[in-house]
Amino acid sequence: MQQLNTYRIYTLLIVILLVSIVLSLSIGSVIIYPHDIIRSLLTAIPIFNYQTDIPDSVIIIINQIRLPRILLAGLVGFAIALSGATFQAIFKNPLADPYLIGAASGSALGATIVLMIIGPMVLLHISILPLASFIGGVLAVGVTVIIAFSSRSLNSNTLILSGIAVGALANALTSFIIISTNPDVRPLLGWLLGSFNTSNWDKVLVIIPYLIISTILLFNFRRVMNIIQSSDSEAKLVGVDIKKTKYILIILGTLLTSVAVSVSGIIGFVGLVAPHTVRLLWGYDYRYLIPFSALLGAILLILADSIGRTILYPQELPVGVITAFIGVPFFIFLIVRGRRTFYG
Amino acid sequence: MDNKSVLKITDITCYLDDTKVLDNISLDIKPGTFNGLIGVNGSGKTSLINTINGLIKPAFGSLEIDDFRLNNYSDKDLAKLIATVPQNPTKMFGFSCLDIVLMGRNPYLSTGEWPSNNDIEIANHSMKSTGVEMFSQRTLDSLSGGEMQRVFIAKGLTQGTKILLLDEPIANLDLSYQIQIMDILLSLVKDRKITIIAALHDINLASLYCNNIIVIDKGSIVKNGSSKEIMEQDFIRNIFGDRLSMIRIPIDNRNIIIPKSIK
Numbered sequence: 001m002q003q004l005n006t007y008r009i010y011t012l013l014i015v016i017l018l019v020s021i022v023l024s025l026s027i028g029s030v031i032i033y034p035h036d037i038i039r040s041l042l043t044a045i046p047i048f049n050y051q052t053d054i055p056d057s058v059i060i061i062i063n064q065i066r067l068p069r070i071l072l073a074g075l076v077g078f079a080i081a082l083s084g085a086t087f088q089a090i091f092k093n094p095l096a097d098p099y100l101i102g103a104a105s106g107s108a109l110g111a112t113i114v115l116m117i118i119g120p121m122v123l124l125h126i127s128i129l130p131l132a133s134f135i136g137g138v139l140a141v142g143v144t145v146i147i148a149f150s151s152r153s154l155n156s157n158t159l160i161l162s163g164i165a166v167g168a169l170a171n172a173l174t175s176f177i178i179i180s181t182n183p184d185v186r187p188l189l190g191w192l193l194g195s196f197n198t199s200n201w202d203k204v205l206v207i208i209p210y211l212i213i214s215t216i217l218l219f220n221f222r223r224v225m226n227i228i229q230s231s232d233s234e235a236k237l238v239g240v241d242i243k244k245t246k247y248i249l250i251i252l253g254t255l256l257t258s259v260a261v262s263v264s265g266i267i268g269f270v271g272l273v274a275p276h277t278v279r280l281l282w283g284y285d286y287r288y289l290i291p292f293s294a295l296l297g298a299i300l301l302i303l304a305d306s307i308g309r310t311i312l313y314p315q316e317l318p319v320g321v322i323t324a325f326i327g328v329p330f331f332i333f334l335i336v337r338g339r340r341t342f343y344g
Numbered sequence: 345m346d347n348k349s350v351l352k353i354t355d356i357t358c359y360l361d362d363t364k365v366l367d368n369i370s371l372d373i374k375p376g377t378f379n380g381l382i383g384v385n386g387s388g389k390t391s392l393i394n395t396i397n398g399l400i401k402p403a404f405g406s407l408e409i410d411d412f413r414l415n416n417y418s419d420k421d422l423a424k425l426i427a428t429v430p431q432n433p434t435k436m437f438g439f440s441c442l443d444i445v446l447m448g449r450n451p452y453l454s455t456g457e458w459p460s461n462n463d464i465e466i467a468n469h470s471m472k473s474t475g476v477e478m479f480s481q482r483t484l485d486s487l488s489g490g491e492m493q494r495v496f497i498a499k500g501l502t503q504g505t506k507i508l509l510l511d512e513p514i515a516n517l518d519l520s521y522q523i524q525i526m527d528i529l530l531s532l533v534k535d536r537k538i539t540i541i542a543a544l545h546d547i548n549l550a551s552l553y554c555n556n557i558i559v560i561d562k563g564s565i566v567k568n569g570s571s572k573e574i575m576e577q578d579f580i581r582n583i584f585g586d587r588l589s590m591i592r593i594p595i596d597n598r599n600i601i602i603p604k605s606i607k
Contacts, residue, residue, distance in 0.1 A: 220456030227447050230434040233399050237430070238503065239423030239451035284438030287458075 006288055013295040017074070020299050024070050024306040025062060029313070037062055069199035072207075072263060073305040073319065074298040076196075077270055079211055079260040081297020084271020085278075085290055086218060086253035089225040090246055091159055094279075094334065097271035098257035101163035102140040104266045105170035107258035108192060110136020112174045116181045130210055133262035137254040140166050145250070194267035194320025196305050203263045210259045214252045218290065221249060225286040267320045269327020270297050270304075276334060300326075350375040350506060350539050351396065356405030358395050365391040366402070367563040373541065373556075375506070378533045380550035381543040382574075383560040384584060389543035390431065392560060393509050396541070397428045409507070423451035427500035429493075431511040435484045441495045442480040445471055448502030470501035473536070474528050490521030497528065501538075508532070510542040514549070522546070526553045547584070548600045551575050559583060575599035 025037050032040075040062035042050040052059075080098060087096040087103075098104050114132035147162035174192065224245055228235045232242045260267070274297040278289050304322040311317060351373040358366040365388050373379060381389050394400045396407065398414070407414040409425050417425075427448065436444055448470070449463040459467075471477040474494040484492055493513060500508050513529070514522040530553055532538045544550040550557055551571035559567040559574060561583055567574055574580070577590040580601060589604035 223453070223458060224450075224455060226439065226443070227450060229439075230436055230447070233394075234430060234434060236399060236419050237397060237423060237428045238447055238499075239418075239420035241419050279438075285443070 004282055004285075004288065009282060009288070009292060010295075013292060013299070017295060017299050017302075020302045020306075021070055021074070024073075024302050025066050027306060027310050028061070028066060030058070030061065032058055032062060041067070064201075068201045068204050069196050069305070070302055071204050072199040073196050073301045075204065075207060075211060076260040076264045076267065077274070077297035077299070077301025078215075078294045079207075079256040079297075080267060080270045080301070081274035081293040082215065082218060082290065083253045083256040083260070084297075085275040085286070085293040086225075086249055086256070087271070088275055089228065089286060090249045090253070092229060093159065094276065095160060095272070095331075096163075097269070098253065099167075099266070099268045099271060100160055102144045102166035102170065103137045103254050103257040104261055104268070105167035105174070106140020107133040107137035107254075107261035108266050109140070109170040109174045109177075110134070110258065111262050112177055112192075116177050130207060130259045130262040133258035134255055136170070137258035137261070138251065140170050141250060141254050192265050193318040194265040194323070195308075195316075195318040196264055197309070197316055197318075199263075207259045207263055210255060214255045214259075215294070217248075218252050218256075221245070221252075222286045222290050225249070225290070229284075229286075265318075265320065267301070267323055269323045269331065270300055272334075273323075273327050273330050274300055276330070348375070349373055350410060351541075352408040352411075353396070354406045354408070356395060356402045356407070358391055358400055358402045360391065360400065365400075365563050366395060369405070369560075369563075369565055371558065371565065371568065373507075373539060375539055376533060376537040377539055377555045378530060378553060379539070379541045380554035380557045381541060381560060382545075382547050382550050382557060387560045388563040389560055390511055391563070393428065393511050393541065393543055396507075397426050397509055398422045420451045423503055423505075425505055426507045426509060427503035427505040428509040429496045429500045429511065429513055431515070433492075433496045435492065437485070438483065440481050440483060441471070441476060441487070442467060444484065444495060445499045445502050448499040451503060466504065467498070467502050470498040471495070473501060473532065474498045488521075490517050490524060493517065493521075493525055494528065497525070501532070501536075505538075507539045507541070510540065512543050512545060515545055522549065529553070547575075547580070551598065551600065571598065575601075 022034055022037065026032050026034060036054050036058060039052045039054055040059045042048055043052060043059055044063050083103070084097040087098060087101060088094055111129050111133040113136070114129055144159065144163045144166045147166070148159040151158040178189070224240055227238060227240055228242065228245065235242050275289060275293040277296060278292040282288060282292060301319065301323070304326065305319045308317040308319045308322045349372040353369055353371040356366055356369045357364065369392065381392065383389050391400060395402055398417070398419070414422065445467045446459050446463060449459050449466065452463070453459065468477060468480070471480060474497045476491060476494045476498055479487060479491060479495065484495065487495065497510070497513070510529070514525050517525065526549055529540055529542065533540055551574065554571060557569065557571055557574045558565055566583065567579065575590065575598065577599070580590070581588055587604050588601050589607045590599045591602050591607065592598070593600055
C-alpha cells in the first residue's frame with residue numbers, strides 16, 4: 001500500500017476550494033472579474049479605508065449577495081459531508097447518509113414547526129432555528145435507531161428502511177404543517193428543496209459557532225472511528241466504550257446536519273458523494289477521510305450552487321436539484337459496484 | 345506450584361438469551377501458564393472466554409485479576425488487563441497491518457490522541473514477536489490466513505496485558521500454520537511470561553503444548569489438569585465420543601488421540 005502524501009492532498013483541495021470560490025464570485029447576472037472581486041472585498045475591511053472607482057452595485061453584488069451565499073454553501077457542504085462520513089462510520093454502512101436515516105427530514109420538521117408556529121418572532125428564529133432543527137433531527141434519528149435496534153435482524157437494511165419510514169413521516173408532517181398554516185407555501189417549499197437564494201451574513205454567522213464546536217469534537221474521534229470499523233465487540237475489547245461513542249457521534253452528526261438544514265433546507269447526496277469520492281481516491285482512514293470529505297463537500301456545494309443559479313438564468317434551480325443530478329448517478333454507481341469493496 | 349493466581353474465577357453462572365451457557369464455573373489460572381480450553385462445539389468455550397474479557401456479564405459469581413475483583417472496571421481499564429483474539433476478527437478493509445496492530449494501544453490513548461513513537465515501537469515489537477514485521481505496510485487482504493492470525497495476535501500483544509485470550513486461534517488453518525501459531529504462543533508464555541487461555545479444537549495439539557487443560561462440557565468444567573491427567577482414554581471417550589482411541593507416543597510417555605477405526 002502506498003503512503004498518502006497528505007500535505008499534497010490538503011493543498012490540492014484548498015486550492016480547488018479557493019478557485020471555486022473565485023469562480024463562483026465572478027459568475028451570475030453580471031460577470032465580475034477577479035481584480036474587481038478583490039477590490040470589492042477590500043472595501044469591506046474598515047482599517048484599509050480602501051477607495052475604489054468600481055460601481056456600488058458591483059460591491060453590493062460581491063460583498064452582500066454572492067460572498068455570503070458562497071460561504072454559506074461552502075459551510076453547509078462542509079457540514080453535510082462531515083455528517084455523512086460520521087454516519088457511515090457509526091453504522092459501518094456506506095449508504096448511511098444524513099438524508100437516508102431521517103436526520104435531514106427530522107431537522108426540516110423541527111425548523112418548519114418553529115418557522116410556521118413561532119414564525120413572527122423574526123429576531124428570535126434566526127438563532128433558534130438551528131436548535132429547533134437539531135431537536136427535530138435528534139428525535140428522528142433516535143426513532144430510526146430505536147426501530148432498527150428493536151428489530152431481531154439488526155443490519156444495515158433495517159436501519160435504512162426505518163430511516164426512510166421515519167423520514168417520510170417527518171416530511172408528511174412538514175407538508176401538513178406548512179399547508180395548514182400558510183396558504184402561500186412557495187417560499188417554504190423552495191426552502192425545503194434546498195436552496196441558498198435567501199442567504200445573508202446573519203445565516204453565515206449563526207451557524208459558524210455550531211460548526212466549529214461539532215467539527216472540533218468530531219476531529220477528536222477520528223482514531224476511534226477507525227477502531228469501530230472492526231466490530232462492536234472488537235472495539236470494546238480494545239477499550240472503546242462503544243455505546244457512549246456511538247451516542248456522541250450520532251449527536252454530532254445530527255447537529256451538523258440540522259445546522260445545515262436550518263439555513264439551507266434539505267440538500268441530498270452531498271453526504272454520500274463527498275466521503276465516497278474521498279474513499280475511492282485516498283482510502284479509508286478516517287484520520288484523513290474526515291477532513292478531506294469536509295473540504296470536498298464545501299467545493300461540491302459551492303460549484304453545485306453556482307451551476308444552479310446560472311444554468312437556466314434568469315431562472316434559478318434549487319441546489320438540491322443539482323446535487324440530485326450529480327448524486328443519483330453516483331448512488332447507482334455505488335450500488336452496481338457492489339458492497340464487496342466497502343469494509344471487506 | 346505456587347498458590348498465587350493471576351486469574352481467579354469463582355462460581356460464575358452466565359445466561360445468553362435465557363439459556364444457561366456457563367454453570368457455576370470456578371477456575372484458578374496461574375501466571376505464565378499456557379491453558380488450553382477444550383470441549384465439543386457449543387460446550388461453552390467461547391462463552392467462558394467472553395465472560396473473562398467482559399463481553400458477557402455473569403449473572404452470578406466473581407472474577408479477580410491479581411486479587412482485584414473485576415466489578416466496575418471501565419472498558420479501557422479491562423483492556424489493559426486482558427487482551428482477546430476473537431474467533432473471526434474483522435478483516436478490516438483499507439488499513440495497513442501496522443494501523444490494525446496499533447489499535448491495540450487504544451486503552452492507553454485518550455480519545456483525541458494519536459499513537460506516539462513509543463506506541464509504534466511497541467506495535468513493531470509485537471509484530472516481530474509474531475513474525476509479521478515485514479507486513480507492516482500491507483493490507484490484510486494480501487495476507488494468508490495464518491499471516492492474518494499472527495497480525496491479530498500482535499494486536500492483542502500490543503495491549504500489553506498479562507493475560508491473552510484466544511478463541512480458536514488455529515481453526516481453519518493449514519497444519520504447518522497451526523504449528524507455527526502454537527509455537528509462537530508457547531514462546532510468548534516462555535519469553536514474555538504472558539498467561540494464555542486458548543480455546544482449541546485440536547485436543548492433541550492442546551495436550552502437546554499446554555501446561556494445563558480445562559475440559560468444559562455443557563457449560564461446566566468437568567476436568568482441569570495437566571495433559572497427562574486429561575489424556576485418559578475413558579475420560580476423553582466420555583466427552584468426545586467413542587470413535588476415539590489413545591496411543592502412547594515415546595515422548596514423555598504421553599498419550600495422543602487417534603481414530604479407533606485405524607488402531
